[in-house]
Amino acid sequence: xxxxxxxxxxxxxxxxxxxxxxxxxxxxxxxxxxxxxxxxxxxxxxxxxxxxxxxxxxxxxxxxxxxxxxxxxxxxxxxxxxxxxxxxxxxxxxxxxxxxxxxxxxxxxxxxxxxxxxxxxxxxxxxxxxxxxxxxxxxxxxxxxxxxxxxxxxxxxxxxxxxxxxxxxxxxxxxxxxxxxxxxxxxxxxxxxxxxxxxxxxxxxxxxxxxxxxxxxxxxxxxxxxxxxxx
Numbered sequence: 001x002x003x004x005x006x007x008x009x010x011x012x013x014x015x016x017x018x019x020x021x022x023x024x025x026x027x028x029x030x031x032x033x034x035x036x037x038x039x040x041x042x043x044x045x046x047x048x049x050x051x052x053x054x055x056x057x058x059x060x061x062x063x064x065x066x067x068x069x070x071x072x073x074x075x076x077x078x079x080x081x082x083x084x085x086x087x088x089x090x091x092x093x094x095x096x097x098x099x100x101x102x103x104x105x106x107x108x109x110x111x112x113x114x115x116x117x118x119x120x121x122x123x124x125x126x127x128x129x130x131x132x133x134x135x136x137x138x139x140x141x142x143x144x145x146x147x148x149x150x151x152x153x154x155x156x157x158x159x160x161x162x163x164x165x166x167x168x169x170x171x172x173x174x175x176x177x178x179x180x181x182x183x184x185x186x187x188x189x190x191x192x193x194x195x196x197x198x199x200x201x202x203x204x205x206x207x208x209x210x211x212x213x214x215x216x217x218x219x220x221x222x223x224x225x226x227x228x229x230x231x
Contacts (some may be wrong), residue, residue, distance in 0.1 A: 003044065004022065004044050004045070006024075006025065006044075007022035007023055007024065007025075007044035008022070008023050008024075008025050008027075008028070008085060008086055008087065009021070009022060009023070009052050009053075009085070009086045010023055010076075010079050010080050010083055010084070010085045010086070011079070011083050011084055011085075011086070012078065012079040012082055012083030012084075013083070014066050014082075015062070015065055015066040017050070017058055017062050017066060018050055018051070018058075019048050019049070019050070019058060019063070019066065019075070019079055019083075020048070020049045020050070020051065020052040020079075021043060021045075021047075021048055021049070021052070021075075021076050021079055021080075022043065022044035022045055022049075022052050023039075023042055023043060023044065023080075023085070024042040024043075024044065026042060027039070027042045027080070027085070028085070028087055028091055028095070030042075031080075031095065033098065034098075034099065034102050034142050038073070039073065039076045039077050039080060040072060040073045040076060043072075043076060046072050047072070048063060048072065048075055048076070048079070063075065081140070081141065096136045099136050099142070099145065100129075100136045102142060103129075103136070103142070103145055103146055103149050104122050104125050104126050104129070105122065106142075106146055107120075107125050107146065107149060107150065107153070107159075108120060108121065108122040108125055108208055109206050109208045109209050110161050110162075110206040110207070110208055111150075111159050111160060111161050111162070111207075111208055112159070112160065112162050112207040112208055113157070113158050113159060114158055114159075114160050114162070115158050117207070118211075119207065119208035119209075119211070120157060120159060120208075124157070125153065125157075128152075128153050128156045128157050129149060129152065129153065131156060132152035132153065132155075132156060133152075134148070134149055134152050161206075162206075162207040163204050163205070163206060163207060164204070164205060164206075164207040164210060164229060164230075164231065165189075165202060165203065165204055165229075165230040165231050166202070166203050166205060166210060166213075166227055166228060166229055166230060167200065167201070167202055167226075167227075167228045167230055168182070168199075168200070168201050168202075168203060168217065168225065168226065168227050168228075169198055169199070169200050169225070169226040170198065170199045170201075170217070170221060170224075170225055170226075171197070171198055171199075171221065171224055172193070172197035172198055172199060173197075174220060174221040174224065174225065175199045177220050178216075178217055178220050178221065178225070181213065181216045181217065181220065182201070182203065182213075185203070185205050185206075185209055185212070185213045186203045186204050186205030186206070186209075186213075187203060187204045187205075188201050188202075188203050189202050189203060189204055190202040202230065210227075210229065213227070214227045
């Protein structure tokens with residue numbers, strides 16, 4: 001647990017009151033990376049304050065009124081997600097850029113142009129988001145940010161999220177070296193070994209990564225891998 005001297009403050013003003021918690025600065029890095037974590041594990045003190053620097057606490061009825069619970073994990077998560085964390089301007093800039101890239105990468109990986117059935121390059125998505133004046137909120141949940149980004153992109157680009165099914169055939173000797181790539185790109189729904197020792201599988205993967213997976217398998221197998229789009 002982080003010491004009080006090293007902790008940073010997260011603050012939320014609501015229902016006419018101020019609520020603060022003290023956190024390990026590591027929370028900043030976790031949020032920047034978009035990771036899920038148990039916020040209570042990163043609290044310097046498992047308590048909510050009215051003024052953390054003075055150690056004063058709000059009345060219990062005020063906490064219950066504002067958050068609808070006395071569960072510290074729910075309260076802390078709400079303060080972090082809806083309030084503000086006292087970080088430097090440079091840290092905030094880093095968080096914004098890291099999250100913006102996460103959003104762009106996710107959309108480029110999981111979305112396609114329905115007219116061509118091909119993914120949009122990340123740069124095209126980035127430029128369209130700039131044109132739409134999309135603003136990243138470093139503390140808003142990533143899925144909600146992606147939803148907002150897609151709403152802004154649709155009037156500018158033909159785009160939609162889509163899963164595809166592909167059939168893959170590998171020589172038995174190549175299966176082991178390709179396995180990590182297969183499971184990192186999608187879900188193997190069906191698989192079988194043929195009489196000649198080949199592996200055949202059907203996978204569900206984000207439509208935007210079919211070309212990437214195909215290129216990796218071709219490289220790993222020196223061109224012998226077979227990848228076919230089913231739907």
